[in-house]
Each structure stands twice: as C-alpha cells, then as structure tokens.
Amino acid sequence: MAKKIAYLGMGIMGRGMAANLVDAGYDVTVWNRTPGHADEVVAKGAKLAETPAEAVKGADIVMYCLADDSAVLDLVFGDWDLLGALESGQIVVDMSTVHPDTSLLEAEAFAERGVRFLDAPVFGSKGEAASGNLWIVVGGPRELYEEVLPVLEPLSETTHYMGENGKGAAMKLVGNLIVASQLHALGEAMILATKAGLNPRDVLGVLHVTDFKSPIFDGVGAALIERDFSTYFALKHMLKDANLIAQFAEDLNSPIPATAVIRETIKAAVNKGWGEENASALIKALEEQAGVQVKAE
Amino acid sequence: MAKKIAYLGMGIMGRGMAANLVDAGYDVTVWNRTPGHADEVVAKGAKLAETPAEAVKGADIVMYCLADDSAVLDLVFGDWDLLGALESGQIVVDMSTVHPDTSLLEAEAFAERGVRFLDAPVFGSKGEAASGNLWIVVGGPRELYEEVLPVLEPLSETTHYMGENGKGAAMKLVGNLIVASQLHALGEAMILATKAGLNPRDVLGVLHVTDFKSPIFDGVGAALIERDFSTYFALKHMLKDANLIAQFAEDLNSPIPATAVIRETIKAAVNKGWGEENASALIKALEEQAGVQVKAE
C-alpha cells in the first residue's frame, strides 16, 4: 500500500514537490495557511487538510519546505503545534533552508516523542521543484535516510547523505555560499565587460564553454541580458540565506571575507526594493554602483 | 604548402601550443630565451631559432604567449626588438594575458609596419595547452580572425571572436575575475564545511552535480582535499591577473567589491611564499585565517 505523506506548506517549492509525490503514486495530504495555494495539487489528487494536525494524522512521513527558521519554529513549536500532533513512529523531513541549530532543535524535540527526523534541504528552485530535479542534501540517521530515499527520488535528480542531523542544513548553507558567489561574480564580470565594450551575449558564449562555466551563468546570464528578473528564487530569500551563512560562519569563527562583502550587496539590493524579484537582482545593486546596465545588444 | 609559424617563448603554455601546431602539420620555428625549454618541441620536428629575428624570418604567422605585460613589451619593443624584425604582410597573434592597453599598443605599432595583429589570450592551463583544448578569445579585425582561425583550431576546443583589438584581452580579464571568484568561494566553502564537520569528499560530490557546479570545482577540489598544489597555473600569475583586473576595473571605474577582497587573499598567499604553487594555493591563505585545513577523510 502506498505510503501516506503529509506535505505542509504550499509555497513555490512545496507545491512542486507535493505534485511530484502525487504523480509518483503516494497518498498525499497537503495543508497551507492560505488554502488557495493548494488548488493545483488538490486537482492532481492530493487531499486538503484544514490544519497541520489533520494533515499529519495517520501519515507515514511528514514533509515541509518553509521560508525560514521562524516559519519552521512557528509550525513545529508555535500555534500550529506540529510537535503535539505527531505520534511515535512517524517520520518528519524538513526540506527548508534553516540554520543547522534549528535542525538540531527539531531533531531533539521530535526524538522525545519517538518521531524520527531528517533535515533535507534542497538545491534548485521553482523549475527543479516542478520537474522533480532538485538536489537534496540530507542529515540524520543513515538507516532513516535509506528508508526515506524512495520518497525523495521523484523529487530529485540526486540525493546526498551528509551525516548526522544538522549536516544536511550545513551543506545547504555551504552550497548557497557558492551560489551567492557565482551570482555576484557574474554581476561584476558582466558589468566590467559592458564597460569594456564587449557584447554581453558574446561574453555569455565564453562563460558557456570554459572550465569555469556553470549552469547558473547560462540561466541567470540569459535572463540578465534580457532584463528579466522574474522570480525563481526570491532575492529576499537569498538575503535570508546570506544572513544564515554569516551566522553559521560566526558560530564556527570561519573566515568568509568575500561572502561578507557579497552580503552587503544583497542588503543594498533589498533596500532598493527588489526583494521580491529574482535573486539575480543583486546584480542591479552592482549596476547602480557602476552607472551602467548589462543588456543584450 | 603548409603555413610557416614562428612561436616565441617556450613556457608551460607555449610549449603545448607549439607542439600541437607541429602535430597539425605546420612548419614551426620556435625560440626561447633559455633554449632547453624547447627540446621537446624540437624533438617533434620544430626548428629552433637563436633569436626572435631569426625565428620570424619568412614566417606567415608569429605567435607568443608570455608571462606578463612587461615580457611582451620587452619582446616587442625592448632588446629583442620583434617589431624591428617583422616585415609588412606578416601576422602577429599575442596569446598572453595582458592589459587591453598593451594589446592596443602592439596593434598600433605593428600596423605602422604593415603587420596585422590579433590579441588572442587563452583560457585553460597546462593540461588544455598540451591537449589542444584551450578556449581562445580574440580581438582584432574580423577578416583577420577568420584567416587565422584554422591555425587556432588545433590549439583549442572553442575560439570566440570578441571584437576589435583589445577585446580579446578584455574578455580574458573578465573571465579570470570569475576564475578567481570560484577558487576563493571554493576555499571559503570547503573551510566552512570542514569546520562544520562535513566530509570534504561528500561536499565535492554535491558541488559536482548542482546548477552551481563548475569543472573548476571538480579539478581544484579533488586536488585540494589531497593537499596537492602542484602547478597548472601558478599563483604568482593569478596575482598578476588579479592586479590586471584591478587596474582594468580602475580604468573603467567599474565596481568589483568581492574581487577586490579576493585580490587581498591572493596577496597574502604570495606573501606566504606560495607564488610558485598552483593558483589554488590561495585557499591556504584562507586556511591560515581559519586555523584548519581541508583534507580528505
């Protein structure tokens, strides 16, 4: 019999993942604070619960991918009291990007109720969530990871076991440090190229083939030169992640001199009012400093 | 009849390229300040000249890939007086990484003698030079680019026409900004991961597949965790390039806040005495600041 899955939170990421779980044949119940967001998934065959407690009742696995640490804490420990609604033997998989300490807090609280827990944040955004091509990095007991793996497969291109609880969350922050770096370097490079009179499209052609190429340059670069900042991964979330990275690096007293500066650029872009645009809008903050725009010729 | 090519300078890059030109059937004459470096290429069938003037006599195309601007200026305008040795109708292709103004200086001086000129620096290092898989970015008259293209093909995976003279040199600096960024981000990320108790090998596994992956992470990352800093592209050359990028960004008053900080890390690594090691040794400067080393477990 198909496993019963409760998916809580129908944001941009949750919707895509829940839909793929339905498609994969799981018995999926979803919940969202504002029910409308779940329509599409419900149309595919998911059940709609009115509360987290209702959603998780009888579920084998409970999953969520929320905006930030406070949303997670609010769901688990706050008014929604997910913790109180769970029963011994259930499994929780938190796919949000949060501080590893938040993962550990969840792990401990759940353990006290006999609930097993994985921190399993994802790389990729809207597109990969919808197509089931996320990259998932997982922390928790290895045998639990292996038990849950089949459920992660319809969601992901690859999954990676990183170690005990908190290690999935840690890997996510480590990876996002690189994402931020790639976006910022692309901005500096494309602006310098523009000022130098290079054709931005030709520059992207070079970035597409060399040994420093990266898929992110192709996607973001193409959108940039078309001045398309529609949101796959919101800049405000990238600021949140940059803040988490800074905090994590502070906790470990680990030097991140370039990332520290990159965070300041993201701050500036959010102060400009671009928080709801795509994360690549941080490049617009660099353009402000440069007095030019990168555009297709 | 096969074109006659003079290749001046048998450094790590020049040797690889000259050998590939011999293999491709060109009639190649090489020259190096210290003759020993040319042995291998001569063994393949290249002729050895004792001076640049001797090497370029009768050549259709003259190529060189030197260490820095002053080496180029010294060859062209200094005691070696390449400029004086050339004759109207010859073609010069400078594959060195230099400031675009140096390219323009060459272009103008050559033009006055009826010599046509391309700035054509290359991405890739020792390995790609040897295997003929460089990525070449070219500035100069388009018809000259097209005329020379067949000669560049045995050297390269791709070649890119970037515009008038100086635009090849400019593209090289733009690209190297990204290379520096990636190496630095890899360092910050791997150190943070190490401090967080992640297995470096597992982290590289993640960096190998996500949409922020880059071939550079694979190659440099694998060497890093084995503590292998043997030289493909020397750190001292990366410092030179970082300095060129800073100068170019100064000329254009283009903001490069992260790259500016990254240059300081490279300075520190060179001050530590690692200038002859691979460019990835900049990560060791970050490790000094962190008090940890990234190592395979």
Place this chain on the structure above:
Amino acid sequence: MAKKIAYLGMGIMGRGMAANLVDAGYDVTVWNRTPGHADEVVAKGAKLAETPAEAVKGADIVMYCLADDSAVLDLVFGDWDLLGALESGQIVVDMSTVHPDTSLLEAEAFAERGVRFLDAPVFGSKGEAASGNLWIVVGGPRELYEEVLPVLEPLSETTHYMGENGKGAAMKLVGNLIVASQLHALGEAMILATKAGLNPRDVLGVLHVTDFKSPIFDGVGAALIERDFSTYFALKHMLKDANLIAQFAEDLNSPIPATAVIRETIKAAVNKGWGEENASALIKALEEQAGVQVKAE
C-alpha cells in the same frame, strides 16, 4: 545619607567602577562569581555579598558591566535570578555592551516588577575605568537618567543621553564600529608604511597631529611598535562586539561593507590564538598576510 549601590561582577571594568563609587562616598556592596576578584574593592571599603540577591537587598541602584549578552541574561533571568531578587522602586543600570534587544528585554522584564532601568554601556577600557574617565552612553527615561547622573559622574569624563531604552546600547555598537575601523586602518597603514621603508615612529608622529588624528592611534600605535599587546580590551571581546555590530546591521539591513571585512580579520586573529591579548592584536593578523612586522627602529 549616601545612596546604596550594588555592583555585580568584578571584571576588569566593574572593579574600576566600583572602586570609584567607593571613593565617591557611596555605600557599595559588590558581588562576583569568584570572590577573589573583589579583594581590592573590598579593601577600599566595599562590602562583599555572597549572592546577587544578598548584594541588591536594600540597594537604591544596582549596576553591572558583564562580558556579553549571555552573561547578562544568565544574571538576570538564569540561575542567579537577579530579576526575582529585585523590589519595586529599585533602579538597574546595565553598563555591559550588549545587543539593544537585550536591553529592551531587560527593560521590559524589570518594568513588570516596578524596577526602573537604564542601558548605559561605556566607552573606554581598563585605564578609563580605573581613573573614572569613561564615556557613558545612556538609554532610558530621561528623568531616570537625570536622577542617576550624579552616580555616573565619578565614573566618567562625559555622559550622553541617547534616548529611550536600547539607544545607549545602540550608540555603543555604533561607536565600536568606528573603533574597529580605526584599529584596522592603523594596521593597514603601519604595515604599508613598514613595507615602504618609513620609520614607524615617524609615521605615528604624523598621525599625532593631522586632522585625521585620534587618541586611539597614539595609544595603540605606541604599543604596537613596541610589540606590546598586553590587554586593556581583549581581542575576544572585540570579536564579540564585531559580531554584535554585524547582527545589529543585519537587523536594520544597514550596509557595513568595510566593517564586514574587518570582522573577518578579527576572526583570523582569534583563530591564531590571540583572543586574550589586546584588541590591537588584530593587526597581527594583517601582518601575517603581509609577511612583515611593524616595529620601532
């Protein structure tokens, strides 16, 4: 009749302030976790209490200047339960450097018990605490500030009313941003001067008179060139403050690009094991990057 003052915590700062309060004729009771630290103040005439509760019994004003936020939270809300020991009508003055939110937390908790509260952190270190020449920045109700002012006078060169609760704490962080900047700039400058072959003593002579002079350059500079890093204000506390500044700037999304980089230097110096030395030891981290030392000739 002289006001009764309880001074809690006999660290480097508390000892100096309590002694000055005794000298000014106040009836002072002190407490410290480890009693030995209070010997000198007790010898001057202060009473020694065994617990915070004992110390504050009957006190008009309760003061403390602790190492960090967690020490404050521990004293007020933790096992020491200062909050429970206080009575309506008493006044608390927190002179620690803490996040403004911690001050607000204290203010609210105290208010519920009828206890009035000032956040009143101090600029200056060991020397100024001992000589009663601190600069005190105060947040809280203005009339309470005026009421407490006479008690602050024996401790300070100047006191400054900054606004409601939390504003004293905020001003402290704003000021420490500048302190960090000056120490770092002094380091960069003295190292550059050393590499340029200037006599460090002559450089300090210039810094002593120009319009960018600052007392901090005189004091720290003189110690630096004698390689004297004995502790007035410990580097580990400066790291704590840099972390507080970063957090506060994050809360307000305020850009601090230079301070962000400076924090990374402080991290490196602490990772080198210099946390117990004077804050000026951050310059040693820059020296590591430079490969030179600044020394008197």
Place this chain on the structure above:
Amino acid sequence: MAKKIAYLGMGIMGRGMAANLVDAGYDVTVWNRTPGHADEVVAKGAKLAETPAEAVKGADIVMYCLADDSAVLDLVFGDWDLLGALESGQIVVDMSTVHPDTSLLEAEAFAERGVRFLDAPVFGSKGEAASGNLWIVVGGPRELYEEVLPVLEPLSETTHYMGENGKGAAMKLVGNLIVASQLHALGEAMILATKAGLNPRDVLGVLHVTDFKSPIFDGVGAALIERDFSTYFALKHMLKDANLIAQFAEDLNSPIPATAVIRETIKAAVNKGWGEENASALIKALEEQAGVQVKAE
C-alpha cells in the same frame, strides 16, 4: 634679501600657499595655465609669469601642488618643460600627492641638471592651505629639508621629515588611507545610527569626546547632517588617491582588505556624478545602499 620663490599652479591649494608665502615676505612669482586663478595672489603682491620658464627664472625655490601624477609629469617633462627651464643650484619642492615613483622620477631628472628636489605633499585641504596650517611630510636629503624648512613654516602647522626622496609621497598615501577609512567608518556609523533611531547630532556629540574622536568626524560630521557637501577636497581627488594607494599597496604586495572595499564605495559615488563634491560625498553612496539619509533632526 628675501628668497625668490616661483609657485606654479594656482589651484585651490596653490593659491592658499602662494598667498601665505607673499604674506611671509617672500618674493613670489606665480603661474597658472589659466591666468584668472592667480588674481587674488597677484593683488597681494605676487608677480604673474606667462610661462613656467618665465616664472622660475632666477628663483631660489620652485614649488607646485598639482592635481595628479599626469599633471606633474606634464609640467616637468611635457610641453611646459619645467625641467629644461631650470638651472643648476635651484631647488624644487613638489607638494602634490603623487605615487612615490613619480617623486623618484622627478628627483633623478632634476639631479641630472644639478637641481635639488624635495617631495613634500601636504595633509589638509582648502581651509588649512588658506590659513597656513597644513601638515607637510617631506622626502629628500635631510640638509635640503632643513634648508627649505623656513619656507615651509608659513604654510604649515607642522612639517615632518620622513626620509629620502619618495618617503614624503609614501607618507602621504599612508595617511590618506586613514582619511578614507575615517570617512567611510563615519558613513557606516552614522547610517547605522540613523536606522537605529539615534539622533545624528547626539552621535556626533559622542564622537567628539571619546578616545576614538578625530577632528575629521567633527568637521565632516557637522556638514553631513546639514547635507552640506561643498568642496574642500574633491571626491574625484579622493578617488585618485584611493587608486594611488591601491597601486602602491600592489607594488609592495601589502594587504589592505578594508581600504580595497572602501575604494569600491568611492568608485560608486563618482559613478553617481558626485566627483566634484566634497570627498565626504562617498557617504552618499553608502546611503544609496542603505535607503536612508543622515540628517540633522
């Protein structure tokens, strides 16, 4: 008999210094590319020459304080050919802020003609030049320094002998590193204070008294909160100086991580079009990033 002095270049700085030399009783001849700028000094009693050659004829000492290295090179070696106009036994004092290598170039060229040379750049701007309160830092032979000292006295509050030629220029760059740092820190601090709801005037009150106080905070701070960016020292010149500092630190491979970031802020402010405003306008670039303005309440 009073010494004859030729002062070349009647910019904001040269005018003030020439006037003070006239007032001190020297026989002063001035020259400026555009004669109008000299009117005030001529009215005081200076002679006006039509060319540098005319101005320096018979002068004991030749002085100039020009905008940048290229202006100096142009005067000395270019069309104006100061070098050719000088005679053995004359003394040249260059008060411009230039790269130490430019000073060395001048020193060598002059020495070949039997002309003695001091590099003697000045700290202070419009106001100090007018009132004769500059701080002068001098490189060159010590006996020449002592010989020229009486002439520098009417111009300066203090003069400082820094060592052989080039050391005055080096000290100037070292000092300007600190000036840039002070301005940037003031900007970060005042913006953070503004976002924190502190009264900017109260903050300046604190900065006026603590051990991190500096005259620069008083002057620039007061103007800042009145939104007064009228020019004492133009931002475009500060950018020039920041570029010189970066170049000098590159030459010596000396790490300046904070100053490197500060240079990027100055770039941004100049790109905004504020190059002709006061150097403090760099703070407006930080305000852009912050989305607030610092203003008197």
